[in-house]
Amino acid sequence: MTAYYIEVLDSLKLVDIYVECARSASKSGSSDIQLVGTTELRISSGSVISLPVTVSPRAAARSSFEDSDSGPDANSWIRIRVPIALDCMKARLEQASQLITSIEKPITASAIQGLSDIACQSCSSSLLANTTGAADRDTLRIRDLPSAFWSELVDCWVCHPEKDTVNVNADLLHAFEPKVAVTTDSTQDSTRKPEPSTETKLSVDMWVGDTYVLATEDLFKDLPKTPVHMDTKVLSIVVYVAYANMNTYSVASLIGRFYSSYTELCCDSCSNVVGEVGRMGSREMAKLCLSRVQFVLPSPSRSAISVSLSQAVSREILSHVGAHAVYRFVIEGRKACQPVALINIVGWNAEIRARAMSSTQPDNLPDISGRYIKILFTQKDSSTFDTQASQWLDDNATELISLLDADADSLLRILAENAQLLPPPLRGMANMTRSFLRM
Numbered sequence: 015m016t017a018y019y020i021e022v023l024d025s026l027k028l029v030d031i032y033v034e035c036a037r038s039a040s041k042s043g044s045s046d047i048q049l050v051g052t053t054e055l056r057i058s059s060g061s062v063i064s065l066p067v068t069v070s071p072r073a074a075a076r077s078s079f080e081d082s083d084s085g086p087d088a089n090s091w092i093r094i095r096v097p098i099a100l101d102c103m104k105a106r107l108e109q110a111s112q113l114i115t116s117i118e119k120p121i122t123a124s125a126i127q128g129l130s131d132i133a134c135q136s137c138s139s140s141l142l143a144n145t146t147g148a149a150d151r152d153t154l155r156i157r158d159l160p161s162a163f164w165s166e167l168v169d170c171w172v173c174h175p176e177k178d179t180v181n182v183n184a185d186l187l188h189a190f191e192p193k194v195a196v197t198t199d200s201t202q203d204s205t206r207k208p209e210p211s212t213e214t215k216l217s218v219d220m221w222v223g224d225t226y227v228l229a230t231e232d233l234f235k236d237l238p239k240t241p242v243h244m245d246t247k248v249l250s251i252v253v254y255v256a257y258a259n260m261n262t263y264s265v266a267s268l269i270g271r272f273y274s275s276y277t278e279l280c281c282d283s284c285s286n287v288v289g290e291v292g293r294m295g296s297r298e299m300a301k302l303c304l305s306r307v308q309f310v311l312p313s314p315s316r317s318a319i320s321v322s323l324s325q326a327v328s329r330e331i332l333s334h335v336g337a338h339a340v341y342r343f344v345i346e347g348r349k350a351c352q353p354v355a356l357i358n359i360v361g362w363n364a365e366i367r368a369r370a371m372s373s374t375q376p377d378n379l380p381d382i383s384g385r386y387i388k389i390l391f392t393q394k395d396s397s398t399f400d401t402q403a404s405q406w407l408d409d410n411a412t413e414l415i416s417l418l419d420a421d422a423d424s425l426l427r428i429l430a431e432n433a434q435l436l437p438p439p440l441r442g443m444a445n446m447t448r449s450f451l452r453m
């Protein structure tokens with residue numbers, strides 16, 4: 015197995031191809047790493063990988079570099095930097111969305127309309143209440159939420175004196191519910207059970223957000239609920255100070271901390287957390303984490319649509335970047351209320367294809383391939399972490415992302431694993447670790 019890392023640099027109209035090879039081969043120039051035609055790369059005798067784009071091989075530039083930290087026996091890396099072929103470049107510009115706001119959400123309401131079940135992503139057990147019959151399931155009314163930052167965007171659009179605050183009432187959500195006429199025709203659909211108090215019944219059952227789904231709590235009323243106390247002391251004086259400074263981060267995060275507890279919603283079979291329940295305005299709502307549930311489509315396919323933790327976090331980050339042009343993020347555990355990672359976004363929509371080093375990974379590890387956001391990160395184990403975290407949090411241009419504590423740990427593991435896919439000389443930058451997350 016040969017490790018490689020390929021990244022398409024659309025804005026530079028280049029592809030960077032890094033391949034690991036023996037140091038002796040790199041020094042003597044005798045390595046058999048060669049471009050084959052315009053779409054393939056031979057990385058060792060007999061082993062050929064296809065490139066993500068068509069290239070102009072005649073203009074390829076080759077260089078080699080060594081990892082000085084890894085000792086005399088470490089391998090070298092060869093870099094082949096090659097221009098993307100002109101017609102391929104034109105096609106890519108036409109196809110791929112260049113605007114951050116036009117990058118698609120991982121799941122939309124139309125993709126899961128008519129679903130037959132919502133299940134736990136970990137054990138595939140059904141989460142919907144038993145009383146939600148088959149007929150009810152495929153007629154669940156599902157809509158997209160406009161944007162997680164809708165209220166803030168409204169805040170930006172409305173002209174008002176600076177000291178004004180705009181109160182957004184969660185009850186206003188019904189503004190997005192389409193008006194449905196209540197039918198009283200008893201001859202129609204007589205097999206369905208009569209609906210009590212039709213007038214107060216919501217006409218939308220689920221709203222699909224970027225990283226979560228809001229749903230009426232009734233749908234999940236059979237699931238166990240666990241109250242969780244956050245490891246934080248709420249001091250009203252801190253909140254006043256934050257308000258006085260009008261620091262967007264502090265206000266947003268401290269308002270959340272008026273509440274020192276929340277209620278987790280768990281899977282009945284495996285006890286994994288799948289979301290939270292709480293009041294929104296006058297309603298009891300369930301907020302399901304997209305990366306913890308899956309949507310089962312009806313027969314004949316019965317296929318399940320699910321979003322990975324990487325995709326959910328990427329989406330959350332891209333939403334902030336799109337709404338606020340903020341590139342720095344502090345990741346904290348929901349319960350622990352402590353920063354665990356600092357993330358600096360350096361790019362998105364990067365097309366990457368890579369395979370890990372053979373010595374550290376099992377042979378059957380698949381190549382990774384897809385679109386990623388590129389980041390720099392620091393995690394809690396570094397000595398300067400706490401100081402740096404509080405500096406970031408004092409800055410307006412930082413957003414806080416709160417994940418379930420287990421998900422925050424998983425995210426760190428994913429970032430560390432992905433960093434290992436980079437050639438060693440590329441892994442560090444500005445005292446942070448380079449890595450990437452699948453979009």
Ligand SMILES: [Zn+2]
Nearest residue numbers: 134137281284
């Ligand atoms: Zn489960």
